[in-house]
Amino acid sequence: MPEKTDVWQGTLALMVLRTLESMGTMHGYGLARRIEQISGDRLQLNYGTLYPALLKLEQEGFVRSRWGTSENNRKAKFYELTRAGQGRVRKAAAEWEKTTEILARFLSPGEEA
Amino acid sequence: MRTLRAFLLRLVDLLREQRSEDDFAAELESHIEMDVEEGMRAGLSAVEARRQALIRMGSAEQARQLHRERRTLPWLELLARDILYSLRTLARNRSVTAIAVLSIALGIGANATIFSVINRFALRPPPMGDPASLLALHVGHDGGQCCNSFSFPLYSDLHDQAKSFSGVSAFAELVPASIAGGGEPERVFGQAVTSNFFDVAELPMVLGRGFIQGQENAQEVVLGAGLWRRQFSADKNILGRTIKISGHTFTVVGVVTPAFHSADQILYTEFWVPLGNLSQLASSFPPPSSRDTHWLAVIGRLRPGVTRAQAGAELQTLAQRFALNNPKTDQGNSFLFEQAGSVQQGNRRVMTLFLTALSVVVLLVLAIACANVANLLFAQAAGRQRDMAVRLALGATRRRLQGQMLIESALIGFVGGVLGTALSLWFTSVLSGLRLPAPVPIDLSVHVDWRVLVFSFALSIISGILLGVAPAWTASRPRLGNALKGEDTLARPGHRITLRSLLVVAQIAMSVVLLCITGLFLRSLKSAANIDIGFRTNDLLLMSVDPRVHGYSSERTVNFLSVLQQRIGALPGVASAVVTDVAPLSMGNRSDSFSVDGSEKSDRSEAISDLTMTTPGYFETMGIPLVSGRDFGGETATGPKLAIVNRAFVDKVLRGENPIGRHVTGAGVHYEIIGVAGNTKSRTLGEELRPVLYRSLQQSVAQDPSFLGYTLVIRTEGDASGIARAVRNEIHALDPALAIYNSETMAEHVSSAYFLPRLAATLFGTFGCIGLVLASVGLYGVMSYSVSSRRREIGIRMAMGARPGTVERLVLRQGATLTLIAMMLGWPAAWMLSKLAASFLYGIQPHDAFTFTVVPPVLLLIALAACWIPARRAATVDPMQALRTE
Numbered sequence: 001m002p003e004k005t006d007v008w009q010g011t012l013a014l015m016v017l018r019t020l021e022s023m024g025t026m027h028g029y030g031l032a033r034r035i036e037q038i039s040g041d042r043l044q045l046n047y048g049t050l051y052p053a054l055l056k057l058e059q060e061g062f063v064r065s066r067w068g069t070s071e072n073n074r075k076a077k078f079y080e081l082t083r084a085g086q087g088r089v090r091k092a093a094a095e096w097e098k099t100t101e102i103l104a105r106f107l108s109p110g111e112e113a
Numbered sequence: 114m115r116t117l118r119a120f121l122l123r124l125v126d127l128l129r130e131q132r133s134e135d136d137f138a139a140e141l142e143s144h145i146e147m148d149v150e151e152g153m154r155a156g157l158s159a160v161e162a163r164r165q166a167l168i169r170m171g172s173a174e175q176a177r178q179l180h181r182e183r184r185t186l187p188w189l190e191l192l193a194r195d196i197l198y199s200l201r202t203l204a205r206n207r208s209v210t211a212i213a214v215l216s217i218a219l220g221i222g223a224n225a226t227i228f229s230v231i232n233r234f235a236l237r238p239p240p241m242g243d244p245a246s247l248l249a250l251h252v253g254h255d256g257g258q259c260c261n262s263f264s265f266p267l268y269s270d271l272h273d274q275a276k277s278f279s280g281v282s283a284f285a286e287l288v289p290a291s292i293a294g295g296g297e298p299e300r301v302f303g304q305a306v307t308s309n310f311f312d313v314a315e316l317p318m319v320l321g322r323g324f325i326q327g328q329e330n331a332q333e334v335v336l337g338a339g340l341w342r343r344q345f346s347a348d349k350n351i352l353g354r355t356i357k358i359s360g361h362t363f364t365v366v367g368v369v370t371p372a373f374h375s376a377d378q379i380l381y382t383e384f385w386v387p388l389g390n391l392s393q394l395a396s397s398f399p400p401p402s403s404r405d406t407h408w409l410a411v412i413g414r415l416r417p418g419v420t421r422a423q424a425g426a427e428l429q430t431l432a433q434r435f436a437l438n439n440p441k442t443d444q445g446n447s448f449l450f451e452q453a454g455s456v457q458q459g460n461r462r463v464m465t466l467f468l469t470a471l472s473v474v475v476l477l478v479l480a481i482a483c484a485n486v487a488n489l490l491f492a493q494a495a496g497r498q499r500d501m502a503v504r505l506a507l508g509a510t511r512r513r514l515q516g517q518m519l520i521e522s523a524l525i526g527f528v529g530g531v532l533g534t535a536l537s538l539w540f541t542s543v544l545s546g547l548r549l550p551a552p553v554p555i556d557l558s559v560h561v562d563w564r565v566l567v568f569s570f571a572l573s574i575i576s577g578i579l580l581g582v583a584p585a586w587t588a589s590r591p592r593l594g595n596a597l598k599g600e601d602t603l604a605r606p607g608h609r610i611t612l613r614s615l616l617v618v619a620q621i622a623m624s625v626v627l628l629c630i631t632g633l634f635l636r637s638l639k640s641a642a643n644i645d646i647g648f649r650t651n652d653l654l655l656m657s658v659d660p661r662v663h664g665y666s667s668e669r670t671v672n673f674l675s676v677l678q679q680r681i682g683a684l685p686g687v688a689s690a691v692v693t694d695v696a697p698l699s700m701g702n703r704s705d706s707f708s709v710d711g712s713e714k715s716d717r718s719e720a721i722s723d724l725t726m727t728t729p730g731y732f733e734t735m736g737i738p739l740v741s742g743r744d745f746g747g748e749t750a751t752g753p754k755l756a757i758v759n760r761a762f763v764d765k766v767l768r769g770e771n772p773i774g775r776h777v778t779g780a781g782v783h784y785e786i787i788g789v790a791g792n793t794k795s796r797t798l799g800e801e802l803r804p805v806l807y808r809s810l811q812q813s814v815a816q817d818p819s820f821l822g823y824t825l826v827i828r829t830e831g832d833a834s835g836i837a838r839a840v841r842n843e844i845h846a847l848d849p850a851l852a853i854y855n856s857e858t859m860a861e862h863v864s865s866a867y868f869l870p871r872l873a874a875t876l877f878g879t880f881g882c883i884g885l886v887l888a889s890v891g892l893y894g895v896m897s898y899s900v901s902s903r904r905r906e907i908g909i910r911m912a913m914g915a916r917p918g919t920v921e922r923l924v925l926r927q928g929a930t931l932t933l934i935a936m937m938l939g940w941p942a943a944w945m946l947s948k949l950a951a952s953f954l955y956g957i958q959p960h961d962a963f964t965f966t967v968v969p970p971v972l973l974l975i976a977l978a979a980c981w982i983p984a985r986r987a988a989t990v991d992p993m994q995a996l997r998t999e
Contacts, residue, residue: 028140029147047144047169048176051137052183059119059183072150076143077136 012045012053014096017062017089020081027068027076028054054079062088126185137180141173192520199521209493210525212890213486217529217576219883220479222536225561225569227475229541231468232568233559239454240372242315246415248424249376249453250281252407252446260449263409265401267435267443268307271411274431277424278413280313282306285388286380286410287553288395289822290359290662291852294344300659300822300854301340302554303358303384304375305391311335311367313414314376321352321367330389334363337383338371358384359662360850361393374556376412378454381554394662395820405442412453425450470949471876474630477623478880478887479572483580484620485891490522490584491613492898518585519578526577534569537561553821617895618935624888625939625972626946631881632964633950633957638874640956641867647793648697649736652688653859654833655696656840658851659822667815671750673847674810674823678728680843681827686836688828689734692810694726694819696826696859697793698866703817705779707766707806720765722758722779722804723795726813726823732757732790734828742773742788745809754812756784760792762804777806782816784808798866799955824855833858870955885972889979896928896983907987908995917988924987928980929973936969943968 019034020026026034032050036043057063062085070076081089126133145166152162170176181187203210238244251260252267263271268283275281284306291298308331311323319338324331334356336345345351351365363386374381391398399406415424428448435443456464494501501514538561545558660670674692681690695702702723709718729746732739740760748755756777763772772786784806795803810823829836837856844851900907907920944960951959 027143027147029144032144033151046171048171048173048179051140051176052179055180055183056119059122060115061118070143070147072147074143074146074150075139076147077140 011096012049013057014089014092016050016053016057017081017085017092020063020079021086021089025078025080027070027078029076031079057085061085120186123184123186124189133184134177134181137177137184141170141176145170195517195520196524199517199524202521203524206493209489213489213525214529214532216482216485216887216890217479217526217573217580218532218536219887220475220482220576221530221533221569221573222540223475223478223533223880223883224572225534225537225565226540226544226559227468227471228568229537229559229561229565230544231472232562232564234378234464235456235468236564237378237454237562238452239376239378240317240370241376241453242414244452244454246417247314247376247453248413248415248421248450249455250411250413250428251449253449254445254447262407263411264399264404264407264442265409266404267407268409268411270435271431271448272307274434275413275424275427277416277419277427279416280309281411281413282310282313283388283409283411284310284376284385285391285395285398285408286375286377287382288386288391289659289820290384290394291659291850292340292344292356292358292384293850293852294356295346296344298850298852299344300657300852301383302381303334303386304382305388305394306385307388310385313412315414316373317370319368319370320349321365323367324387329387331387332361332363332390333366333387334358335367335369335385336365337374338368340383341368358386359394360664361390363390376410376453379555381556404439413450421450466949473946473949474627474877474880477627478884479576481620481623481627481884481887481891483576484616485887485894486522486525487580487583488613488616488620488891488894490518490581491587492894494518494584494587515585519581522581522585523574523577526573526575526580529577530569530573533573534561534566537565537569613895613898614931617891618931618938620888620891621932621935621972621976622939622942624884625936625968626943627877627881627884628968628972629940629943629964630947630950631877632968633947633954633959633961634870634874634877636957636961636964637954638867638870641798641870644794644798644956646698646798646863647737647791650859650863652829652831652833653735654827654829654836654840655824655855655857655859655862656827656837656844656853657822657824657855658844658853660848660851661818661822663848663850667818668750670818670823671811671814675728677825677844677847680847681825681840684836684839684843686830686839688830689730690825690827691728691731691734692726693728693731693824693826694810695821696824696862697725697795698797698863699821700796702796703819707762707777707779707804709767710776710778710783718766718768720762720804722762722766722806724779724817725795725805725807726810726819727757727807728810731807731826734826735793737793738791740789740791742786744788748809748812750811750815752812754782754784755787755809757788757790757807758786759790759805759807761802762806763789765804779806798870822854826859833860885975889975892928892931892976893979893982895931896924896980897986899927900924900983900987903987904990904995907990908992911990912992912996920990921984921988924984925977925980928976928984932973932976936972940965940969 015035015038016031019031019038023030023034028047028051031054032045032047036045054063054065058065058079062082063079064082065077065079067075068078145163148166148169149159149162152165153159157165167173239247241247250263250271252263254261263283265283268281272281272283284304286304288303288305289300290303291300293299306324308324308329309326311318312326316323318335319341321335323335324333336351341347341351345356348354351368353364353366355362355364357363369385374383386394399408413424415421425448428450432443432447436446504514505511541559541561545560660673661667665673678690678692681687702725704721704723706719707722708720727745729744731737732744739757742757745755745757758766758772758777763769766777767775772789775786777784777786790805790807792802793805794800795805825840827833827836827840841853841856844853910920910923911917944965947959947961
């Protein structure tokens with residue numbers, strides 16, 4: 001069993017946004033499962049922190065929510081990306097790529113010569 | 114932007130707490146259900162699936178908490194809850210809260226008022242362009258003696274040669290005139306300015322423009338906004354209209370901003386004309402060609418980028434150059450300047466002293482109020498120690514408790530501040546209503562502006578926090594063990610000097626200082642009331658006219674006045690009517706240096722003497738005794754000049770020798786003395802006896818016309834004010850265009866001369882009483898707290914055989930000790946501070962023995978009275994009850 005990693009500070013919001021962008025409207029449980037799946041079950045997601053993160057994104061106007069019915073006919077709250085949220089994903093993704101690229105340069109061995 | 118949006122949403126969510134809470138609970142529930150379903154689909158039993166789902170979820174309560182914190186603003190919620198709690202506590206102790214808020218309100222009101230005064234005279238710049246680059250210039254003589262005016266040639270040299278300034282403008286500060294728009298003609302003062310004045314001053318205009326540079330003789334006028342409203346009912350079409358100023362025609366070209374009255378912010382002038390018109394409007398100004406008569410005020414606008422130091426250096430160079438070119442007139446001259454509209458250098462010392470003294474006093478009042486409220490809060494905190502201990506035991510942090518108590522005191526400070534600012538609005542309107550007994554219009558209005566508001570707000574927050582810090586700190590660390598046992602938890606064994614006693618000592622000490630100063634001013638008012646002013650105040654009516662500004666020649670003026678005098682004298686109810694230039698106690702007069710003719714220069718005594726014009730019968734009408742010689746009568750305008758002098762003149766100029774028939778000279782005019790009159794107060798109540806020389810009005814109008822017009826003094830049979838209407842009619846029967854001003858009875862006139870002693874006594878009396886009340890309330894609070902916390906000890910003493918009288922004395926002794934210590938601190942401080950007040954006292958010394966011996970025992974009595982009630986309570990303690998524990 002691979003070692004599970006905690007979600008790094010600040011990355012959860014991007015994961016949520018990215019997932020919503022690719023999957024469209026989702027409820028909280030589905031979102032949590034999806035994030036874990038994409039990470040290849042290597043991420044340990046604390047569900048307790050997911051909802052405050054969603055709330056923050058909603059307060060900032062990147063996602064919106066409404067109550068609906070799930071595929072199993074269960075009442076659930078669905079989240080979807082707003083227009084501002086779409087812009088946000090693109091910007092955050094670009095920033096993140098730049099950061100990792102820079103970090104990668106530091107971490108890859110034997111290139112300083 | 115996004116953060117703001119989130120903040121607002123969270124703020125909104127605060128209000129629908131319950132709904133969001135339920136909403137989230139439902140969401141969590143649906144999450145777990147879905148997880149369970151998925152587990153069951155994977156083949157787990159229902160129970161096992163639920164167990165794993167719950168494990169994955171983690172603590173639901175924690176999730177709810179996190180969600181709640183994100184949803185709303187927890188700190189704001191806490192703060193709101195603390196404020197509500199504080200409000201409830203404050204409301205519960207209604208009387209304590211009321212006293213506290215009122216104390217702070219009085220303290221802050223007093224401070225805001227005095228700060229408005231300081232703001233008015235020292236901080237507020239005049240509404241003229243960029244205030245920092247506008248300088249008021251003066252001529253100093255012999256090493257900086259401030260502040261002479263400029264002569265015209267000196268101004269024009271400066272104007273042409275000074276490179277530091279982009280513009281220099283000169284003006285005659287006070288030009289009397291009469292202006293009538295619609296109604297009765299009105300006496301107003303204006304200024305005659307060089308044509309560049311409005312460009313240099315950069316004055317904002319309500320309507321129109323200033324003068325065109327170079328047109329010094331244009332018959333144009335700029336009106337003050339007040340005059341425009343009063344006389345021309347704020348007519349927007351007034352530009353281009355011609356109006357009459359003292360009978361001369363001027364075209365209105367502008368109306369200046371309502372905030373502007375004069376560049377020095379002291380004089381209240383209401384119109385401006387080009388300097389070239391001055392000779393039409395006023396004949397008493399010196400000819401512009403004279404270099405040694407100083408009569409023009411000057412302002413200069415610094416060129417951009419030039420510092421004041423550079424300007425100062427250039428002015429020094431110029432002064433030296435001028436002295437070389439004009440050694441006779443300019444030798445020893447220097448230039449001085451300050452920012453226009455700030456306190457003039459010559460007055461700065463007195464002003465600073467006065468304002469500092471006032472500030473010290475009001476800060477003392479506020480300090481006493483704060484100490485007092487702090488004490489009340491202490492006593493309150495003592496009553497809440499149980500509450501505190503329980504909250505601490507239940508897990509509240511100290512910081513939380515302290516914060517909550519600080520919120521309480523900050524609330525008191527804030528509400529007190531709001532109330533105090535309201536009070537200061539009232540105080541300043543009362544102050545603005547006071548009229549200085551000066552014959553020229555002086556602007557003393559004081560208003561509350563944004564600077565004052567900021568000041569009071571800061572002060573109320575600071576005092577709110579200061580007065581809460583000590584009680585909050587102590588009260589938040591009760592001795593838990595004691596509290597749970599039901600004992601005093603604030604008492605620290607072995608601490609005999611408590612913070613509370615220190616506060617009360619400080620408070621009483623400050624009261625000693627305040628009361629001593631108050632005593633001084635009350636004594637001063639009383640002694641001012643006993644000042645012998647030397648003339649009668651009853652049954653006299655005063656009324657002034659200035660025929661000269663209506664173009665009357667000196668001959669016509671004399672004729673007019675003598676006809677008027679006869680007609681008024683013939684009115685029923687009038688005993689006699691005379692004319693003078695300025696009534697005594699008008700704060701200012703014409704004066705010259707006098708010496709006796711014929712004596713050797715070496716043993717000649719010179720003295721400055723006031724000059725007063727009179728007509729025959731003046732002394733009898735005014736009730737001034739004629740000691741020897743005779744009154745005027747029968748002299749001619751061109752004949753040898755006659756004079757009557759007062760006793761002080763005889764003492765100072767003639768060294769007590771018989772003056773009748775002697776000749777004296779002042780300003781090049783020779784007078785023969787024909788009589789001696791009793792002494793009177795000439796300018797102000799507080800002055801030392803001043804020499805006064807009375808001259809004949811008839812002989813003086815031609816060469817030395819009065820700048821301030823002429824005043825009728827009418828002695829009436831019966832009520833003086835009743836005859837005013839008839840006198841007005843007589844004046845307007847002779848000339849309907851004449852403006853009548855300063856119409857008042859002598860009693861009113863003299864009472865306004867008490868302005869300064871009354872102002873000082875009122876101010877200090879009010880503050881002193883407030884301080885005293887606050888201090889005794891504080892002492893009472895401390896003593897009753899002390900008695901209630903020593904109940905058990907007193908019970909034991911009484912059970913052991915102490916009598917009520919002994920217990921009473923015990924408490925009184927404690928109060929008296931505190932009071933005596935406070936006096937030993939306060940008395941010397943008052944002794945030293947009283948010197949500050951010296952220049953404002955009438956007829957008593959700053960170290961007035963009476964005040965300094967009477968105040969301490971009075972204060973001690975009041976202090977003992979404040980201790981009396983707690984002492985009585987201590988004496989009636991029932992030992993059985995006190996010793997029984999609950």
